[in-house]
Amino acid sequence: MRMFLAIIICKILRFIGKLAGKGSSLPGKYALKICPDVLRRVKLPQYIIAVTGSNGKTSTVEMIAAILRKSGKTVVYNQEGSNQIEGVTTLVLCSSTPGGKMKADVLLLESDERYARLSFQWFHPTHFVITNLYRDQLTRNGHPEWVYDAILPAIHDNSTLVLNADDPLVSCFADGHERVRWFGLDRCSISTEEHCGVYHDGTLCPVCGGRMEYSCYHYGHIGHYRCAGCGHHRHEPDFAVTALDLDGGRLTLDGETEISLAFRSIYNVYNILAAWSVCSLAGVDRGTMASVINNYILKNGRMVQFRLGGHHGTLLTSKHENSVAYDTNLGYIASAREPCKVLVIVDAISRKYFTGETSWLWDIDFSQLNREQVKQIVLCGKYVHDLAMRFDYTGIPAERIVCYDAVAQAAGALAEDGGNEELYVVTCFSDRDKLLSLVRREED
Numbered sequence: 001m002r003m004f005l006a007i008i009i010c011k012i013l014r015f016i017g018k019l020a021g022k023g024s025s026l027p028g029k030y031a032l033k034i035c036p037d038v039l040r041r042v043k044l045p046q047y048i049i050a051v052t053g054s055n056g057k058t059s060t061v062e063m064i065a066a067i068l069r070k071s072g073k074t075v076v077y078n079q080e081g082s083n084q085i086e087g088v089t090t091l092v093l094c095s096s097t098p099g100g101k102m103k104a105d106v107l108l109l110e111s112d113e114r115y116a117r118l119s120f121q122w123f124h125p126t127h128f129v130i131t132n133l134y135r136d137q138l139t140r141n142g143h144p145e146w147v148y149d150a151i152l153p154a155i156h157d158n159s160t161l162v163l164n165a166d167d168p169l170v171s172c173f174a175d176g177h178e179r180v181r182w183f184g185l186d187r188c189s190i191s192t193e194e195h196c197g198v199y200h201d202g203t204l205c206p207v208c209g210g211r212m213e214y215s216c217y218h219y220g221h222i223g224h225y226r227c228a229g230c231g232h233h234r235h236e237p238d239f240a241v242t243a244l245d246l247d248g249g250r251l252t253l254d255g256e257t258e259i260s261l262a263f264r265s266i267y268n269v270y271n272i273l274a275a276w277s278v279c280s281l282a283g284v285d286r287g288t289m290a291s292v293i294n295n296y297i298l299k300n301g302r303m304v305q306f307r308l309g310g311h312h313g314t315l316l317t318s319k320h321e322n323s324v325a326y327d328t329n330l331g332y333i334a335s336a337r338e339p340c341k342v343l344v345i346v347d348a349i350s351r352k353y354f355t356g357e358t359s360w361l362w363d364i365d366f367s368q369l370n371r372e373q374v375k376q377i378v379l380c381g382k383y384v385h386d387l388a389m390r391f392d393y394t395g396i397p398a399e400r401i402v403c404y405d406a407v408a409q410a411a412g413a414l415a416e417d418g419g420n421e422e423l424y425v426v427t428c429f430s431d432r433d434k435l436l437s438l439v440r441r442e443e444d
Contacts, residue, residue: 006035010093024082028089040122047106053131063275077108085118116154124156134324183277184237188244191216207232239277305442309415311423320428323363330368345427347381358386367394380410411438
């Protein structure tokens with residue numbers, strides 16, 4: 001009776017919430033008060049796929065859903081991104097019959113790395129994808145090792161772990177676990193012999209603390225590694241990008257399937273690879289997967305095209321307090337060959353926490369923008385002075401940098417500057433809509 005009541009109340013509150021434009025966590029919160037173990041009682045589908053990690057969760061889940069649906073499976077997933085226990089409860093109960101049976105072939109979950117242990121307290125994934133672990137949101141996550149410890153209790157013996165072989169910390173989840181499949185990137189044109197970036201979190205082995213040796217780096221601490229002390233090393237991947245040409249926008253999966261990239265980012269490469277891996281394990285054929293992810297354009301707003309004055313613009317969403325997210329987007333801009341301008345917005349640091357802490361700006365390699373084709377860099381927002389001080393140490397000529405206190409001021413100046421260069425915008429979800437409300441989106 002408690003499960004039935006929890007499901008009905010959850011459905012009613014979700015219906016009201018949609019009418020009011022509210023989020024998807026509150027119905028689950030009340031359902032859990034009525035029946036705390038309701039997720040244990042519901043009959044779940046054959047496949048339960050979870051994705052967690054510091055970066056790439058939302059994009060990877062979106063691609064997995066698109067592939068599985070193309071293959072004919074009914075997929076329920078948290079499309080709105082509500083990835084904590086309350087949001088997961090809302091999703092499951094609103095997709096279930098009053099008797100407690102989910103109406104789906106696959107339950108696909110983006111899981112917050114901090115709260116995965118709570119989401120999977122009553123059930124566990126059949127397949128658990130872990131994308132990466134980076135420095136991320138100091139106010140929430142502290143450091144990568146802390147996040148690792150937070151995820152570890154969510155790992156169940158019966159789950160098949162689908163792990164990024166190129167991340168030395170993620171690979172530690174395989175210790176003592178029998179069901180592990182690996183994905184990774186072979187040495188390719190973007191690989192380097194030396195580490196690039198402001199800091200190096202892969203210097204020491206996460207197992208013994210010894211010196212880590214790399215035969216190549218793909219970006220950050222992601223690459224091919226081995227500890228000279230304990231032997232902790234990169235595993236040979238079961239699923240691999242065997243060739244990559246970012247400039248040409250092409251990659252090859254498992255030596256035989258070529259994919260064109262709509263977004264030429266190393267992040268996108270790993271997201272595609274993670275989705276390819278777990279969908280292969282779910283029985284989807286290569287032709288179906290390739291037809292979906294070839295030139296796939298994300299629908300989740302991570303990349304938005306727009307017009308501002310004479311400029312064609314591309315907004316690249318980067319998580320504040322996450323330097324790797326910034327670095328990969330800055331690298332994407334740096335690879336552009338045509339003249340461009342860049343707008344960097346830091347107006348609010350967090351949507352959930354009150355903080356003015358900006359030390360994370362010093363972990364970002366803004367010097368990547370010191371390119372001849374980058375004609376102007378516009379800084380704006382509440383923290384524009386913190387940004388300006390950081391840029392003082394990049395070597396970028398001061399005459400190419402302009403500062404504004406407000407997003408509207410910066411947008412107005414760019415709209416009226418008479419230029420027609422490509423415009424790239426780097427900011428967070430916290431500040432994204434402040435710009436998009438002032439521009440004309442291309443799909444509108």
